[in-house]
Amino acid sequence: MKKFAFNLMVLFVLASFVLAACGAAPVVTEAPAAETEAPVAATEAPVATEAPSTDLEGALSIVAWAGYIERGETDPNYDWVTEFEANTGCMVSVKTAATSDEMVALMNEGGFDLVTASGDASNRLISGGRVQVIDISRIPSYDKIDPRLQDAAWHTVDGVHYGVPYSSGQNVLMYNSDVFGAEPPTSWSVVFEETTLPDGESNKGRVQAYDGPIYVADAALYLKATKPELGINDPYALTRDQFNAAIELLRQQRTLINRYWHDAFIQMDDFTNEGVAVSGSWPFQANYLKYFSAQPIEKVVPVEGATGWADTTMLHVDSAHPNCAYAWMEWSLNPKFQGDLASWFSNIPVRLDACEGNDLLGPDGCKLNGSEDFDKIIWWRTPTSTCSDGSQECVPYHEWVTNYVAVIGGR
Numbered sequence: 013m014k015k016f017a018f019n020l021m022v023l024f025v026l027a028s029f030v031l032a033a034c035g036a037a038p039v040v041t042e043a044p045a046a047e048t049e050a051p052v053a054a055t056e057a058p059v060a061t062e063a064p065s066t067d068l069e070g071a072l073s074i075v076a077w078a079g080y081i082e083r084g085e086t087d088p089n090y091d092w093v094t095e096f097e098a099n100t101g102c103m104v105s106v107k108t109a110a111t112s113d114e115m116v117a118l119m120n121e122g123g124f125d126l127v128t129a130s131g132d133a134s135n136r137l138i139s140g141g142r143v144q145v146i147d148i149s150r151i152p153s154y155d156k157i158d159p160r161l162q163d164a165a166w167h168t169v170d171g172v173h174y175g176v177p178y179s180s181g182q183n184v185l186m187y188n189s190d191v192f193g194a195e196p197p198t199s200w201s202v203v204f205e206e207t208t209l210p211d212g213e214s215n216k217g218r219v220q221a222y223d224g225p226i227y228v229a230d231a232a233l234y235l236k237a238t239k240p241e242l243g244i245n246d247p248y249a250l251t252r253d254q255f256n257a258a259i260e261l262l263r264q265q266r267t268l269i270n271r272y273w274h275d276a277f278i279q280m281d282d283f284t285n286e287g288v289a290v291s292g293s294w295p296f297q298a299n300y301l302k303y304f305s306a307q308p309i310e311k312v313v314p315v316e317g318a319t320g321w322a323d324t325t326m327l328h329v330d331s332a333h334p335n336c337a338y339a340w341m342e343w344s345l346n347p348k349f350q351g352d353l354a355s356w357f358s359n360i361p362v363r364l365d366a367c368e369g370n371d372l373l374g375p376d377g378c379k380l381n382g383s384e385d386f387d388k389i390i391w392w393r394t395p396t397s398t399c400s401d402g403s404q405e406c407v408p409y410h411e412w413v414t415n416y417v418a419v420i421g422g423r
Contacts, residue, residue, distance in 0.1 A: 065335070072102045072336040075118050075127040077323070080179070081106045082356065089372060090356050092349045100343075102336035119143070125331040126340065128178050130321045131166035131392035132226050132409075138167075138174045143326040146173045150338045153345040156363045160386065166393050167324040175324035176341045177362040179353060182320035182382045182389045183222070183230065184311040186293035186301075188283065191218075200234045200314050202290050204265050209289060216268050220279060220291035223272035225409070225416040226392055229319050230292060231258040231265075233390060237316040247319070248393045249400045255407040255415075262419045272420055283309065295381050296358035313385040320389035354381060 074081055081104065084091030093104050107124065109115045112133035119127050119142045129137055137143045148154045154162070157177050167175035187197055195210040202209070203219045221227060232247035235257055244254050270288050273279040280297050282288040284307055298311035325344060327337050343349065350361035351370030360383050361367060367378035399406040 068100050068102055068335050068339060069333040070101050070103060070336070071105070072126070072333050072340055073105045073107065073124045074340070075107045075109050075115055075124050077128060078108045078110070079356065080128050080323075080353075082352075090352055092343075092352060096340065096343050100336065100339050102333070102339060104340070116140075116142075119328060122328065122330055124328055125333050125337045126328070127326050128323050129175070129326050130323050131164075132321075132394050134166045134175060134324050134326060135394035135396075137326060138169060142329055143174050144329045144331070146175060146327060146341075147338075148173055148176075151176055151342050151345070153342055153363070156345060156365070158362055158364055161322065161362055164322060164324075164391070166322060166391065167326070175326040176344065178323045178325045178344060179357065179359045179362065180320060180322040180386075180391070181294060181296075181357070181359040182313065182385060183292050183318050184295060184298060184382065185290065185314050185318075186283070186298045186309060186311045187290040188288075188308055189310045190308040191289045196310065196312065197290060198312070198315050200230070200292075200316055201238075203268070203292060204231065204234055204261055206268060211289075215289065217270050218287060218289040219265070219268040220271050220273050220282065220288055221262075221265060221269055222292055223274045223420065225412040226319070227292075228255070228258050228262065228412050228416055229390070229392070229395075231261045233319060234316055235261060246400045247390055248395045249398070249406045250395070251399065251405055252407060255411070259415050259419060262416065266419060266422065280305070283307065294358065299358050299380055313382070313388050317388045317390060318385070320391050322391045351377075354378065360386065 081093060082090045083093035097103055107118060109118060112130050115127050115129055116133050116136055118124060119137055120140070127137070154176065161177040161180070164177070167173060167177070185197060185200065185203070189196070191209055191211045193210050201207065202215060203221065207215055209215050209218070222230070229247040232244055232250055232254065235242055236244040236247060239257065242254050242257055244250065250258065270286065271282060273282070273291070276294065276297050279291065279293060280301055283301060284305065293311070295311065298309055301307040301309040325341050327334065331337055345363060347363060347366040348370065350363055350366035351373045353359065354361045354366065355370065355372040355377055358381050360378060360381055364383070367373065367383065370377070395407065395409045395412055397404050397406050397408045
């Protein structure tokens with residue numbers, strides 16, 4: 013990668029991706045009562061309904077993760093706002109949110125046009141009726157999006173689109189290559205089960221785990237491969253027995269944990285100075301430590317696969333500036349925007365032609381960020397009581413929250 017931008021530090025000091033969400037039933041509008049009398053014939057021609065204005069409203073408010081909407085204030089090389097404002101007259105304001113829960117709360121309060129929601133929040137916004145259907149005919153570049161994302165379950169319901177893909181990334185296994193030497197890890201077992209590492213020392217006290225309840229899915233993904241008798245097909249749709257097995261694995265893991273992490277730079281310091289040897293992480297930390305801090309760090313997607321996040325730009329049901337919002341959603345799909353964002357955030361562009369010809373991203377940027385592992389990733393989704401087979405026997409997200417908090421607290 014030609015350039016990550018040193019000032020990514022500012023971004024990730026400000027941003028902590030603490031993920032939380034919960035399922036909810038779709039809002040249903042009751043149909044009006046049937047008429048009991050035949051309607052009276054109209055005596056006048058109906059008044060024509062005025063078509064909605066397509067005029068740009070001059071303003072746009074976005075709820076976003078820190079650093080997702082850059083205007084060159086941190087690093088002048090990273091600016092995808094200034095040109096948009098000049099072209100459209102839509103002046104962009106950003107409300108930074110630190111968690112998916114905060115994003116949902118802000119959208120519930122209202123007063124915003126757009127949100128960049130992760131998969132563990134987007135389903136909740138849809139079912140809660142806080143975002144509106146997207147008319148993709150107003151997004152000319154929609155067909156340029158990676159086909160694997162165009163109809164993804166975290167923003168599409170029964171073929172209806174509720175958002176435009178914005179960015180995606182994966183949860184990799186990051187490890188100290190000096191510790192593992194010629195025996196690099198290939199399985200998540202090194203973070204879930206006590207073992208002697210290739211340096212001759214135990215992994216106890218040298219392992220980290222993500223501190224968000226969505227991490228239960230990582231445990232379930234590991235169990236899917238190692239305990240097939242549990243019958244886990246979808247790590248986000250767990251029956252009671254499957255869920256209990258995942259929680260028990262996480263309780264076992266707790267005895268190995270050095271720290272439950274959510275701050276990227278604290279985790280990098282722990283790998284550099286605190287003897288942490290291996291952990292689930294993001295490509296950003298692994299790339300930064302290896303290429304900009306000269307640390308003996310490598311990353312891998314293990315044989316069991318990995319979870320990942322895919323964020324979607326969604327339009328508030330009561331948006332005051334819908335035309336500027338549509339203009340932004342189209343703008344966010346241009347290759348330069350997507351390539352710059354991928355360089356800045358160590359993510360994967362939602363349109364793959366953005367991987368080519370971007371000076372900031374460089375010729376190998378997308379590969380370094382994990383584009384070749386895309387099909388190994390099980391993308392975040394809000395767990396609900398509805399199982400993959402349509403039954404209502406799965407454990408909803410609020411129980412993931414309470415149980416994982418208990419695990420972290422030693423209960």
